[in-house]
Amino acid sequence: MEKTDVLVIGGSAAGVVAAATGKFFHPDKDVLMVRKEKTAMIPCGIPYIFSTVGSTEKNIFPPAMAEKAGVRIKYDEVLSINKDEKTAVTADGTNIRYEKLIIATGSLPKKPRSLPGVDLEGVFTIPKNKEYLDSIQQYLKDKKKVIVVGGGFIGVEVSDELNKAGLEVTLVEILPNILNLAFDKELAVRAEELLKERGIKVVTGTGVKEMIGQGQKVTGVQLTNGTSLDTDAVILSVGYAPNTSLAKEAGLKLNDCGFIVVDEYMRTPTPDIMAVGDCAEKRDYITRKTTGVMLASTACAEGRIAGMNLYKLSALKTFSGTIAIYSTALDNHGFGTAGLTEAQAIAEGFDVVSGTFEAPDRHPGCLPGMHNQLVKLIVAKDSGVVIGGEVIGGSSTGELTNILGFIIQNKMNLNAVLTAQIGTQPMLTASPAVYPLTKAAENAMKKIMNL
């Protein structure tokens, strides 16, 4: 029987951050992380293995962060948990007794069993698994055409990278627009146009009916609109399901969507067991509904909160719900989102106004590296509180989207945004006179004031 104070199961973003943070703030405790993969992937770096990064070898999530923090790492797989005896058994037969347990088993890509031909050779998903990803690259080596199913951020990034790698790419999205969860239509179409300009075929408003094969291999896709497309391979990017079979078998409480139930301290209802990352239940920061949005950044925030609340709770260190702050890049264009889109807010029953503004992200605009920057704010009409924002811009889009995250997180209203001081610099930001965030707030305020 091995013993540890804190056992962390899973060694991707959430697990590593939970373990490292736990050790950082409890240096006297022994923290043991059990990780299945010798070489885990940087989750959000995966699409880039196909061209920009070039290989899985260059996209490895180093355990160094946990090791440096003083976490012990065991490369093994936990097969069962006994929550009453507070023990876990691994594949190599080790029985580990823990004081506190953090489950960070992540998620697995969905592969719809009901879809005919889904098991044909050449039909792939995008899991966080090095060997599997290597096998995709190997398979695509001498191929010409690929169909990507699902126009979320991963589908879009994978499409763009495969296109850069020289493949003929068709992206199929069942909804009227790609990136539908992230952007209102008028912004989503810009991403769509950009993909098309870059040589990717985009088919929207159409689902996949079946995969067509010759022998064992996929050779085409039949769409629900009647068309059929030839292809050498298919990549399914239709979402991820929480990987919670271990937790379920251990008798932990799951919610209706299969996530491990947790509270704002990331505690499960079972004493001394926490869950973090893709496998843990999430609530939307604004709607308070449970949500299926999985992000490495959210996972890290949860891991950090679990690590800080391991032995002593702090009412200030809680996870207040997923704001869903994320961004992507297509060439030198950035696309970012935080909180609710206008369409989502309306569907949820919010009475909202929006404000949009676009200006160059350098001043004067002739400076090198200039990119137009568009900001849209979604504002609850009664309180003036910002509940969502969207950005299209250049290389600073990621951090500008994070500003929107801080605005939403701090429940800032339009007055606070309008009086906010912004730092500006010719080579680094938009002009202070037409800073798109501020001007978007003005446009929203004008609507509220009926001017």
Place this chain on the structure above:
Amino acid sequence: MEKTDVLVIGGSAAGVVAAATGKFFHPDKDVLMVRKEKTAMIPCGIPYIFSTVGSTEKNIFPPAMAEKAGVRIKYDEVLSINKDEKTAVTADGTNIRYEKLIIATGSLPKKPRSLPGVDLEGVFTIPKNKEYLDSIQQYLKDKKKVIVVGGGFIGVEVSDELNKAGLEVTLVEILPNILNLAFDKELAVRAEELLKERGIKVVTGTGVKEMIGQGQKVTGVQLTNGTSLDTDAVILSVGYAPNTSLAKEAGLKLNDCGFIVVDEYMRTPTPDIMAVGDCAEKRDYITRKTTGVMLASTACAEGRIAGMNLYKLSALKTFSGTIAIYSTALDNHGFGTAGLTEAQAIAEGFDVVSGTFEAPDRHPGCLPGMHNQLVKLIVAKDSGVVIGGEVIGGSSTGELTNILGFIIQNKMNLNAVLTAQIGTQPMLTASPAVYPLTKAAENAMKKIMNL
């Protein structure tokens, strides 16, 4: 006698924004802006005329923003204000009656009269004046060497641009480090090293004793440390003084440093007269002392607040003091600061801890465009409230510095920063597992907890 509802004197950043915002939120009012310069300069773009932008022609602050908002513009100079009769007289003899007056007369570069040789030909300052700036460029055309006096942001940017333009540049700073107001020593030396690598001579800890001339022309500079340097020209970048002679002559109240006294609504003590921008009094957001820090971004925030509070006050729309958020770029390196440096905080009597962290701003770090990103947070020990932050990074430094601004503005404490959700993306940001802002907060928290 001409009449207007709102008269704005001055048409640079603060004036244009005050006028445009005033009209935007009071569409039924007539807003008249009197601007001396047909072609005003983008203030923070001025250093870049020497190389990257290339000429003043390409750095013009367009009045379009005010015009588009419906502001009337008169190209003229206001010579006097009669605050009792609420009238102003311009150079062309027009007498304008106003209901509300906003003074935005800006600032002028300091040229120390006591410095021997300061009036020699070839000794320049950096005013926001197109003709003067053109004359500098003309003078430097066939010159080889230039000395820049003053290592603040403008001095540093001008030095870098003149170096890029092919001149031999020596930057002289009287304090032990350049950028002393913005950065603690350990960050300032990095900027200094970078300037040296780029071929600029940097001389610190030494003042200028006198300018040496042959005939009318400057040929050298005598430093207080005894050395003398040959030069073809000198650029003085030793600060700016508020341009408030018009206000003073009109009997408006000035503070001890010559700024027009204003409250948080940007109102002067004289009824119906506001002042905004470099000419208006500022208080530091944290220390509450009056401050001389002048920034175009602050000026725009003040202009916006004046415009919104012109006719009806809103207790929510006030200027709460200068946070001093600013940044600069040297090649692909960004340097940003917000709030107090650690040295300033200690000098002010704050009991502080700091936390610093550095990591790549892409993940994996092999992605193109990667730059290391360093964040330092300065935290009041008792409350955990963040009172300052510094950044060195790549192209997203400007917006990351703005995140620090929002953190300070919202009086966020370390718990709020540690639990904050961050959006991350391989091509646009640091990794969520080692996001420098969050990790810097962890390092500061560890000190507070005595771990």
